[in-house]
Amino acid sequence: MPDRTLAGWGYIYDATTGELISAATVIADPLPPALGLLELAAPFDPATQEWRPLQRAFLPINPAVLLTRLIAERNALNVRIAQLGGI
Amino acid sequence: MTTISNPPDVSGVSADIAVVDANVDTLIAERTRWEQKRSASTGAVAIPNLAEGVLITSASADTYGAWVEMVASLAAESLLFGVALQVPSVTSNDSSQMQIGTGAGGSETVVATIPIGGELGVVASGRNLALPDPILVAATTRIACRIAHSGAAGASTYNAQLLAVPSASRTPLGA
Numbered sequence: 001m002p003d004r005t006l007a008g009w010g011y012i013y014d015a016t017t018g019e020l021i022s023a024a025t026v027i028a029d030p031l032p033p034a035l036g037l038l039e040l041a042a043p044f045d046p047a048t049q050e051w052r053p054l055q056r057a058f059l060p061i062n063p064a065v066l067l068t069r070l071i072a073e074r075n076a077l078n079v080r081i082a083q084l085g086g087i
Numbered sequence: 088m089t090t091i092s093n094p095p096d097v098s099g100v101s102a103d104i105a106v107v108d109a110n111v112d113t114l115i116a117e118r119t120r121w122e123q124k125r126s127a128s129t130g131a132v133a134i135p136n137l138a139e140g141v142l143i144t145s146a147s148a149d150t151y152g153a154w155v156e157m158v159a160s161l162a163a164e165s166l167l168f169g170v171a172l173q174v175p176s177v178t179s180n181d182s183s184q185m186q187i188g189t190g191a192g193g194s195e196t197v198v199a200t201i202p203i204g205g206e207l208g209v210v211a212s213g214r215n216l217a218l219p220d221p222i223l224v225a226a227t228t229r230i231a232c233r234i235a236h237s238g239a240a241g242a243s244t245y246n247a248q249l250l251a252v253p254s255a256s257r258t259p260l261g262a
Contacts, residue, residue: 003229012192025159026159029191046142
């Protein structure tokens, strides 16, 4: 299958479910018919954005999700500190 | 002069020879591949090299996330032999596995699956993993990776680089 080099980044998703399949600068040409393509000039920022299957787009991460991640990180640190005998 | 009254039936022999030729070619290619594996190397590099690793995010529990491009076009034929990973914090006995694929976005083919052991309470940390079997990848090949994580909490993000030795820097042992 021939390839196509993009000027920016291509995000390939399942056209039915919106599930993100691949992030690429080189894509199959043509793409398999079951896949969709979102082209962006620059890669998305994983620290602040996340893929939303329904919208087929990268949108800001929900603050509640960010908070959950921070809490998980803190808990992991506490477990590790306890394993090392405390501070 | 001897006359052959019943010459042997040679129909189909050409096809048989072609099959044998193809098998010999395959064996020669395989031998070359193994000779390249049994080699001394002086030029291991990371992919991406001398740059920050690539962020790879898993999907929901036990589901691979999206393929993420490690290199759009490999500069030279190289032998992939490992992965350098920064693993995220884990709060349970989670484990993960990573796949390496080749091919354009939307048509990746899996060439390796690597289990990544978990450890309770590990804070984000670095880890180097050896491939079960090194993989020879042709120049200009696109390489991508994806990760699945067992944790029920959802997506986890890893920072990854592949470890490789370009063919040009390998010398067959005993040469």
